[in-house]
Amino acid sequence: MSDTEQPPTTPDRPPTSPEPPSASSEPAPGQVAEIAAGYAFEGPALELGAVLWDGVCHPDARVRIPLPVLNRHGLVAGATGTGKTKTLQLIAEQLSAQGVPVFLADIKGDVSGVSAPGQDGEKVRERAAQVGQEWTPTGFPCAFYGLGGVGPGIPVRATVTSFGPVLLSKVLQLNRTQEQSLGLIFHYADSKGLELVDLKDLRAVVAFLVSDVGKPELKGIGGLSTVTAGVILRALTAFEQQGAGGFFGEPEFDTSEFLRTAPDGRGTVSVLELPSVQQQPQLFSTFLMWLLADLFHDLPEVGDLEKPKLVFFFDEAHLLFKGASQAFLESITQTVRLIRSKGVGVFFVTQTPKDVPADVLAQLGNRVQHALRAFTPDDAKALKATVRTFPDSAYDLEEVLTSLGTGEAVVTVLSERGAPTPVAATRLRAPESLMGPVDAAVLEAAVRASPLYGRYAQAVDRESAYERLSADEAARAARAADETARAEREKAEKQAAKEGARTGARAPREEPSLVEQVVGSGMFKSLARSIGTQLGREISRSVFGTARRRR
Numbered sequence: 001m002s003d004t005e006q007p008p009t010t011p012d013r014p015p016t017s018p019e020p021p022s023a024s025s026e027p028a029p030g031q032v033a034e035i036a037a038g039y040a041f042e043g044p045a046l047e048l049g050a051v052l053w054d055g056v057c058h059p060d061a062r063v064r065i066p067l068p069v070l071n072r073h074g075l076v077a078g079a080t081g082t083g084k085t086k087t088l089q090l091i092a093e094q095l096s097a098q099g100v101p102v103f104l105a106d107i108k109g110d111v112s113g114v115s116a117p118g119q120d121g122e123k124v125r126e127r128a129a130q131v132g133q134e135w136t137p138t139g140f141p142c143a144f145y146g147l148g149g150v151g152p153g154i155p156v157r158a159t160v161t162s163f164g165p166v167l168l169s170k171v172l173q174l175n176r177t178q179e180q181s182l183g184l185i186f187h188y189a190d191s192k193g194l195e196l197v198d199l200k201d202l203r204a205v206v207a208f209l210v211s212d213v214g215k216p217e218l219k220g221i222g223g224l225s226t227v228t229a230g231v232i233l234r235a236l237t238a239f240e241q242q243g244a245g246g247f248f249g250e251p252e253f254d255t256s257e258f259l260r261t262a263p264d265g266r267g268t269v270s271v272l273e274l275p276s277v278q279q280q281p282q283l284f285s286t287f288l289m290w291l292l293a294d295l296f297h298d299l300p301e302v303g304d305l306e307k308p309k310l311v312f313f314f315d316e317a318h319l320l321f322k323g324a325s326q327a328f329l330e331s332i333t334q335t336v337r338l339i340r341s342k343g344v345g346v347f348f349v350t351q352t353p354k355d356v357p358a359d360v361l362a363q364l365g366n367r368v369q370h371a372l373r374a375f376t377p378d379d380a381k382a383l384k385a386t387v388r389t390f391p392d393s394a395y396d397l398e399e400v401l402t403s404l405g406t407g408e409a410v411v412t413v414l415s416e417r418g419a420p421t422p423v424a425a426t427r428l429r430a431p432e433s434l435m436g437p438v439d440a441a442v443l444e445a446a447v448r449a450s451p452l453y454g455r456y457a458q459a460v461d462r463e464s465a466y467e468r469l470s471a472d473e474a475a476r477a478a479r480a481a482d483e484t485a486r487a488e489r490e491k492a493e494k495q496a497a498k499e500g501a502r503t504g505a506r507a508p509r510e511e512p513s514l515v516e517q518v519v520g521s522g523m524f525k526s527l528a529r530s531i532g533t534q535l536g537r538e539i540s541r542s543v544f545g546t547a548r549r550r551r
Contacts (some may be wrong), residue, residue, distance in 0.1 A: 011453040015447075031394050038422040043068065044307070048368070048411060049428040050131040059132030065091075065366055067098055069414040071308040071345040073336060073363050077353055077386075078370020083407045084349060087368055088313055089114055089431040092103065092269050096140045101267040103258050105288060109275035112443055113434030116134060117144035126475070127430045138432040140260035142269045144447050147287060148460070149245035152277030152443050154452050155246075156253040156291075158461070160196035161189070163248065163290055170328055171244075171286040172235040178324060181228045185209065188218060194465035198249045199202035199466035203236055208469050211340045213476070232413055250460045255294045259310055267324065273443075285319040289332065296335050299342040309343035317348040333359045352382045352388050355490035361389065365414040371404035393423035400425050423463075457537040474491050 032053050037532060044067040051061035078084050082481065083147050085108075092102045092114060103109055117137035118124065128135040160168065165186045169179035174226030187207050197201050208214040210229045218224050239245075260268045276286050282405070292312060299309070314320070321329070336346055340363075348356055348364065356364070374380045387397045400410060404425070411426045437443075447453060 002409040008508045032058050032061050034424045035424050038415070039064045039413075039424070041066045041414060044098060046070075046091060046098075047133075047429060048090070049426040052427050052484055053406065056059075057130045057427045058265065059130065061424075062132070063411050063424045065413045066303065066306045066416045068416065069365065069418070070095070070100075070311055070364035071305070071343055072370070072414050072418075073345055073352060074347040074366030074370045074413075075339065075356065075361070075364045075489075076313075076347055076349045076370075077351060077355075078409065079351060079373045081406065082370035082404070083409070084370055085111065086345075086407060087370070087409065087428060088315075088349065088430055089433065089435065090429055091311075092313070093140055093431055093433055094136070095311050096267040096269050097267050098307060099261060099267050099543055101259050101310045103272070103285065103291070103310060103312045104269060105272045105274055105313065106206060107274045107284070107315055109273065110437045112142070112144065112273070112438045113270065113436045113444065114269055115139050116434040116438050116442075118430075118432050118434050124403050127427075129426055131429050133142055133429045135430055136432055140269055140433055141264075141266055142271055142446070143257075143260070143450055143452070144268060144443060145272045147272070147274065147284065148244075148249070149242065149457075150246060151269075151273050152440070153273040154450055154456050155459070156272065156287075156288070156420075157247060157251065157456070158290055158294075159203050159250060159252050160198060160248050161186070162252060162294070165330060166325075166328055167286050167290055167293070170324060172232070172239060172285055173282070173323070174232070174235065176325055178228055178231055181224055182232060183332045184218060184222065184224060187221075189465060194468060197462070197464040198466075199236055199245050199340075201238055203233060204466040204469045206232055206236075230299055242280055242283075243277075244280065247283070247287065247458075251456055253456060255291055256298060258291075258295070258312075271456070281316060281319045282322075285316055288314055288485070289320055292339070292344075293335055295344060296339045296342065299339075299344065301341050301344045303341055305343050308345045310347040311347065313347045315349045317350040321355065321357055321360075329357055331358070333363075335356070336360055336363050352386055353464075354382055354385050365418075365420075367410075367412050369401065369410045371406075371408070372401045374402050390423055391420050395423060395425060397423070420457075457531045478549060 003226070006331070022112075035051050036058070036354050039062060041064060042386045045064040046067065048065060049060045050057050051063060052058075071382075075085050076087055088104060089111065092104055095102050104114075106112060116139045118135075120135075120137060124135055128249070144153040147155075147157045148157055149155035165179065165183040169182050172182075174182060178201065183204070185205055186196070188209065189195075189202075194201070194205060196205065206224075206229050209218055210226050215310045258268075258270045261393050262268055277284050292314070295310070295312075314341070320332070324332075338387065347366075348360070350356060353361055353369075369390075371380070372386060374383050381396060382400060386401065391396060392408070397410065403411070407428050407430075409426055409428060410423060411421075412423045413421050415421050
């Protein structure tokens with residue numbers, strides 16, 4: 001999550017700072033009633049909290065999100081320490097209770113508490129009373145995952161082939177030309193049936209395509225320059241040195257595992273544990289995009305449902321978009337736009353809406369905006385930009401967004417008819433699960449008890465591009481050794497024949513003796529040829545024994 005400090009074990013006490021002021025001359029109760037009417041949905045909905053107005057929290061004025069519109073995506077934003085993590089936990093709990101699976105990325109390691117009942121206390125009771133909540137400590141069914149087996153969790157791996165050149169270019173920080181060259185490398189591997197399972201497979205294909213043997217392979221479609229290949233190989237080496245090699249391999253994770261429900265009908269909360277890879281933010285943000293893209297590829301079209309198949313929270317979203325190529329942004333936009341019809345809702349989590357490109361932001365119908373800071377000119381500019389993204393409001397949003405306390409937010413969502421609800425300053429409910437991490441031993445036990453552990457825990461290294469290219473290289477070396485040995489043998493035979501011819505020309509002719517006559521007879525010559533052939537074979541095996549071992 002974006003917040004950097006450890007969360008308290010209970011919700012924060014309501015702030016002492018001034019509550020959101022009204023920008024209207026109408027009586028407060030009338031404004032509150034009007035706002036509350038916009039959230040009075042008939043169907044199932046998630047309870048977010050209660051309306052704040054002029055320093056007062058109105059527990060009867062409930063702020064809610066209709067369950068069917070959660071596939072219209074959303075944004076949870078706010079400065080560090082304003083409570084975004086707890087908002088995700090609150091929404092995840094209620095989705096699970098409604099039978100909707102949830103995916104969450106746990107970057108700081110403090111979301112695992114959703115699996116355990118919360119701790120009762122004065123602050124929890126006080127917050128519950130303020131917002132009209134009947135708080136009950138409850139744990140929810142969870143599955144814990146880890147990238148490539150780093151840290152706790154069932155290993156989540158992807159093959160390089162399925163990850164694809166666009167996402168890999170993003171995580172390797174390649175420029176446009178290098179990205180196109182990487183796409184050419186993938187095209188060649190696909191056309192030749194060379195499976196790119198892990199990074200050594202990709203490295204082997206790149207090295208082959210710039211070798212003397214491999215260069216002609218891409219000549220007809222532009223080729224691969226040695227300089228570009230060098231950049232890609234260096235980027236892959238640096239990537240592996242950061243410990244990222246384990247994220248690519250087999251068994252490849254089946255993202256449909258995220259769609260599971262518990263035996264009691266509640267949705268499983270899939271928590272991807274990422275604290276061990278905090279120093280590689282581009283990796284985990286890009287890997288989250290792969291998970292989402294894989295779901296998009298595999299799920300069928302279902303249109304609008306009574307409740308989504310899955311709600312996917314995309315944390316640290318600004319890292320995904322930072323420095324992204326146009327092709328990459330277009331791919332994200334298309335995925336977000338179309339995955340709605342496959343029953344998946346996506347919530348992007350970041351600090352300000354300006355972190356998300358406009359084309360993506362336009363797809364996010366549900367908004368939970370925590371407090372923003374305005375300490376610098378850039379902060380003030382971001383604040384004004386954020387206010388412009390909201391519908392017209394009875395609040396002075398610039399004032400409200402800088403005065404919200406922890407666990408408070410400005411909310412607007414889509415109604416059941418798909419229209420935006422009134423903007424509501426909201427005091428959020430307290431999560432019913434543990435607001436903090438579970439014990440490491442408890443987490444490890446939960447991971448090993450999962451039925452998925454045996455399926456994904458052990459990495460498999462089968463024959464793929466690296467092994468095939470290595471075998472081809474060995475075969476070429478063996479053939480070259482054979483040809484060299486054959487040439488040496490032919491040279492020796494020619495030299496021996498030439499020496500014999502010269503010796504025979506210089507020797508004087510004499511009358512053959514009786515012995516010579518016998519030797520020259522047909523029977524003796526036949527016997528000699530037979531013996532000579534056998535002796536020649538033995539000599540040949542002795543001289544070319546190494547080459548024979550290579551065959």
